[in-house]
Amino acid sequence: MAKIIAVVNQKGGVGKTTTTVNITAALHSLGRQVLLCDFDPQANATSGMGVDKNAASPNVYDVLVSGADPARAVVSTKFGDVLPSNKALAGAGIEMIGIDNREMLLKNALDSLTEKYDYIFIDCPPSLELLTVNALCAAGSLLVPVQCEYYALEGLSDLLATVRLVKRRLNPGLSMEGVLLTMFDSRTNLSLQVAEEVKRHFPGQVYATVIPRNVRLSEAPSHGKPISAYDPYSRGAEAYKLLAEEMIAR
Numbered sequence: 001m002a003k004i005i006a007v008v009n010q011k012g013g014v015g016k017t018t019t020t021v022n023i024t025a026a027l028h029s030l031g032r033q034v035l036l037c038d039f040d041p042q043a044n045a046t047s048g049m050g051v052d053k054n055a056a057s058p059n060v061y062d063v064l065v066s067g068a069d070p071a072r073a074v075v076s077t078k079f080g081d082v083l084p085s086n087k088a089l090a091g092a093g094i095e096m097i098g099i100d101n102r103e104m105l106l107k108n109a110l111d112s113l114t115e116k117y118d119y120i121f122i123d124c125p126p127s128l129e130l131l132t133v134n135a136l137c138a139a140g141s142l143l144v145p146v147q148c149e150y151y152a153l154e155g156l157s158d159l160l161a162t163v164r165l166v167k168r169r170l171n172p173g174l175s176m177e178g179v180l181l182t183m184f185d186s187r188t189n190l191s192l193q194v195a196e197e198v199k200r201h202f203p204g205q206v207y208a209t210v211i212p213r214n215v216r217l218s219e220a221p222s223h224g225k226p227i228s229a230y231d232p233y234s235r236g237a238e239a240y241k242l243l244a245e246e247m248i249a250r
Helices: 016-029 044-048 060-065 087-096 102-111 130-138 156-169 189-201 215-223 235-249
Strands: 003-007 034-038 075-077 080-083 119-123 141-147 175-182
Touching (some): 016 034, 016 119, 016 175, 016 215, 016 235, 044 215, 175 189, 215 235
Parallel strands (some): 003 119, 003 141, 141 175
Antiparallel strands (some): 075 080
């Protein structure tokens, strides 16, 4: 039975998609069965796994809105499986409003796939609307990437308020998988200060592994590859391998 983890933070540019793609590939390389569900209309995680987002049909939009079979939509890659997205998902929030039990559409779709996987990661959009609520209802736990920059904790209170609401009304079992520090630069006082601040806000919930600021990590998506395939000896690849090992050990 898969552990379903939503990778979520409504701030853009914190490393959500980078983390989702690379933790999927790292766990897959360690012999785990992993599915990446791309739930962002930008579909960057889809292309980051080497899948053509324009050709992927059916995709997660068809599964949610048209009732397509989730198993038929899954694309297998050498880095793990992908439930792809594309720009059609941008309008799904409006179309879903008229559907009964609309907050549970993604959960119902993923429930039919859980037997096949050890982990399912949901790459969430950078907002707190119906798509993200669907992801929070489908997930058992949350992985929250936080970048080591000045505005790191800004907006996290909004996310936590949404999480509390979802727990109270829709998904009482939702828990915190962990908080991941990203874009960490050990040479700067700012990164160290932000890390301390995040640990103070989330005692015992911050991963020991931190993701460094790494040029190779930002180059890899343009080649349609996770960092483990693009540059397996880079600091970024090593960090996501360590994160995967830490996640398994937990």
